[in-house]
Amino acid sequence: MFHAQIVDYAYPLHAHDTWTVLILDAGAIRYDLDNRHCAVSGGDYVAVLPPGVVHDGRPAANAPGFRKRNLYLDPTFLPASLIGSAVDHTTFRDGPLRRALARLHQVLDADEDPLNAEARLAMIEQRLTDHLAAAPSTSTRPEPQAARALRALLDEHTVQAVSLAAAARLLDRSVPHLVRSFGQAFGISPHAYIIGRRIEAARKLLLAGIPPAEVAITVGFCDQAHLTRHFRRHTSTTPARYASVTGSRAASI
CATH class of the missing domain: 2.60.120.280 (Regulatory protein AraC)
Structure with missing residues (x-):
């Protein structure tokens, strides 16, 4: 709220x-x-x-x-x-x-x-x-090809995310059309997709022993607090705790 x-x-x-x-x-x-x-x-x-x-x-x-x-x-x-x-x-x-x-x-x-x-x-x-x-929609039907093109563009710009307006210009589509096509194809919004990619990248860096504050900037978050908020939502724990627990388990093995 x-x-x-x-x-x-x-x-x-x-x-x-x-x-x-x-x-x-x-x-x-x-x-x-x-x-x-x-x-x-x-x-x-x-x-x-x-x-x-x-x-x-x-x-x-x-x-x-x-x-x-x-x-x-x-x-x-x-x-x-x-x-x-x-x-x-x-x-x-x-x-x-x-x-x-x-x-x-x-x-x-x-x-x-x-x-x-x-x-x-x-x-x-x-x-x-x-x-x-x-409600009747004035927009065109979802387009799987546009969704795949947007995903490829997002994959290329995971850290420095491309704006939807810029993506729409590059792909010659409207923003609503791209968002709706992406959601229809993959079940999430483009923003949620980017966050998920960043979280996966953060996991790997944390397991490699990189400090959370450095990880946050490396994968594209504003700061450690920004990373922590999204990381907790995706994993139910904080980056620091994730790194310490997985690190201790690896040591015990």
Whole structure:
């Protein structure tokens, strides 16, 4: 979760490796999602931003700012095949969905019974899937060849990752088309793929005795904290502990 009140600030272009579901408690926000001009205000509106797609964010022209609640959901929470639809149809007016999201934030913030959160999350998943699956997409069908070409490009730039905008120019495709094609072919977003490749490279370097801080920079993470966050998500442990435990086992053998 992320709760914030934004005044006189504009988010730069960036992308998440998660599904991001946003509701506003006050004000209004404008954002560009892959060159589509989008907006959302309070009331019953819900915004959905798919993983791997570049966007920005700023207060709407007629609003002094906005107060928002973001929910970040694992990239596998919704099928990758829905990414294109989420780009084309990023906002919905759905009162029950909006209220379910608001209540889920309260449940998580209060650290209530996980079963309560799971039940609400299941309802949210179903309503989001229904919206996105029913929404007509203006984008072309997924293209396996484009997905393979993007994967090859990502493999060549694991450390200094190529941006999706640059990849789209090189491959003469749109960003949503590439993201949707990649997700359809491989089941994950391009960003998640790059993170996975970096984690695998980090494992090998850690086993070779390279310090975690050096490993982080070598494989393309900003710093050791960035590596640790993703490494723990992938392996359930920290880089330092992974290296020490596997190292001690190798010594005992």
